[in-house]
Amino acid sequence: MKKFIDWYYGKATIRKKLVISYLVLVLVPVFVLGNYSYHIARENLLTQTKGTIENSISSIAYNLKANIEREDDNLKYLSYNSTFRERLRTGSKNVTALVKEMNQSVEPVFWYFITSDRNIKGIEIFSPHIENAIGSFLKPEEECKGEDWYDYHQKKFNALWTFEDGNIFATRTLLDAATSSEPIGIMKLEVYPDRFVEPLSQAQFLKNGVLLMDGEQQIIGARELENAELEKEIRQRLPEITEAGQYETKDYILSASGEFENGWRLFYYVDKQEIAGDINKIFRSTVLVSAACLLIITVLISVISRILSSRILKLKQCAEKVGQGEFDVDVETGYTDEIGVVANSFGVMSRKINEMINEVYRLGMEKRATELKALQAMINPHFLYNSLSSIKWKAIRADQDEIADITGLLAKFYRTVLNEGKQITKVANELENVRSYLEIQSRTHENSFDVEYQIPDLGLDFEMPNFLLQPIVENAICHGIDYCEEGERGLIRVEYAPEEEYLYFRIYNNGPDLEEAHLKKVLNEPGKGYGIYNIQERIRMYYGEDCGVTAGVSKDGMICFTIKIKKEITGREA
Structure with missing residues (x-):
């Protein structure tokens, strides 16, 4: 980085500096705006995706609840036949009356519901008051003893939905007609699984996954993601999710419904890689638009920098000529902007330099004459030393030792002071x-x-x-x-x-x-x-x-x- 800065300030031409400066000034806002647009579009897409997921799970849950409520209502309606319940209560004593009731009113109604409701696969009634099966629907309770749902209805009378071995059915306790407190049997309404959970295949969005789970955490129906590892990870987490709402990780978005009346729960989830495809389209569009803008700006910058730098380049050429000794250059432009002022000042400077060179040449000649005079004056110190030496020797010959000593000391003093200049x-x-x-x-x-x-x-x-x-x-x-x-x-x-x-x-x-x-x-x-x-x-x-x-x-x-x-x-x- 330091090398680039040194090159930019010291070696790059003015045109390169202009191009680089303009590009930096343009790239920063283009990058910021492009990045901002991308992130806003990405957030909007994620928000839209979450809204679609919420709408989809609401639609599926609504249809599933409608199926459940319809079969609950059917089960309730069929179990409220008071004449049938009276005959069933005394079935072991009056089998003929029970058979007659079954043939005249119960079975026709059951067949009507089975044929008119495409979801119903079959209806069965299990009772302790008969010993053998009567018709197509009434069976002794020995055939269902030991089932979990049978034990449940010995204590509770409300409807129970059960998923068992791939089968889905609802059961309800039949109570006597007189007191409505004594269990006299259990009605079982079985549905076609594929038809009943058909809403799971609706509202497909971004190859989503959807899963229906009962209260025992058994999977009743599901549509899996293409990413098997992610599907496995999500299923492992589902038992931990107890409240309705959206859950988001770096890999997926999951929406959980509230618990249905029968204890079932619905989960709808999307792999974020599927969302990334749309996000990548947005990113490519942003990059394409930014690149187009940058290309147009680069062309404009190149043209503008060439126009602005042409006069500076001309001034540079004149400066190079001056550097080579050609001072007779005309760089005055008549312009009054900053470059014009510099060019005009440079022209004035070159003329003055030419005049100064002539003046320096003249002064140089005068300096040589002065040096010659100084060289002649250098003889004076030697003359002083020689004179003092002569005085010293004359004093010695005249036996004037003190005068000789002082004269010698003076000669030594001046020799060390002058120090040959x-x-x-x-x-x-x-x-x-x-x-x-x-x-x-x-x-x-x-x-x-x-x-x-x-x-x-x-x-x-x-x-x-x-x-x-x-x-x-x-x-x-x-x-x-x-x-x-x-x-x-x-x-x-x-x-x-x-x-x-x-x-x-x-x-x-x-x-x-x-x-x-x-x-x-x-x-x-x-x-x-x-x-x-x-x-x-x-x-x-x-x-x-x-x-x-x-x-x-x-x-x-x-x-x-x-x-x-x-x-x-x-x-x-x-």
Whole structure:
């Protein structure tokens, strides 16, 4: 990413920058709007799907409940025949009357219901009051003893729906006509399973699955999903679902009905992969529209960027010519927009550069003449050294040893100060310059002060700026030693201490005490001549703000100026 940013800002042409910038500005809203549209359409589709599922399960449940209620009503109607119940109650005593009742009223009615209701497969009555079967419908109770539904009706009289071995039937207790409290038999109405649960095949949607389950969690009827693994997973979860409502996972949407009056429950479910097909259509449509918009925008951006960058490219070509030395270029356009202002300014600049080149050429010739004069002036220091040497030898021949010594010290002092015109010297040369200066001052002050040196043999080859210590030593004499009280002998101590990263020079004098404010003024304000303030500025120029000159009073009461510089010079004096 960093490489791309560097390329974009530093190497890409203006046209590429325009194209990339426009594309980014356009892609972001196109992507956001496309993504938003896709998600809204997806949510609407899921909402619509859930609504369709709810409508489908409601329709199926309604039809199933209608079938159940119709057969419940039929069962109730058939079991309320009072004449038949009276004959059945006394069947063992008066079989003839019972047979007659069966033939005249009961069986015709039963056959009517069986033939008129396509769901009814058969009707049977089991009673303890007969010993043998009578007609097509009445049978002794021995044929049903031991069945779960038989035991149920010994205690309860309401209708019971049973699913057993693939058969569906409803049973109801027959009560005596006189008291309606004594069980006299059980009526059983069996239906065709396929016809009875036929509503399960209705309202097919997205290859949905549907399942009808009784109170014993037996599956009465079902339509399975194409995904067998998902079908198995859903069926394993169904016993856990006890309330009506919709349940959604990442793989499917399931809707459960409330419990029917007979204890049955209905479940309707859809594989989300089927929904994904419609969602993918929406996604492809969104991508197609976005791609078409992007293509049109890209073409427009290319045309616009070419128009906008053409003038900049022309300006670039002129700049390249100027870079090759052709300053006679005409880039003025007469336009007043930003590019026109830059082009006009560039034309003015190129003309001025051409004029400046001519001026620089003229100044160069003058500079050569000045350098020649400076070269002639370099003879002067050598003349000074030679003159001092001649004076020294003449003094020796005249037995004027003191004059010879002072003259030799002067020659050495000026040699180290001038340093052949170089700004950088070695620590050893700088300390030698200080020694010569102090020796000269000692002679001129009639040896009125002492000098102590604490200089180790190590660290003398480090480089440092020339003429850095002498002004501080001079300050120690002029403002320190010269003001000693009468009878007190002056003392100057010169210390050099190289450490890990820094070099420390300390100049002590036993002159009068100075106030802290005065010391700060000496360090931070320029004075007359080449003072300590100038030394401070030179050190900061070479080494930075963490180096410089500090002043204070030592433990033995001497005024001390400390010079702190680095072992390595990090700058150069202008």
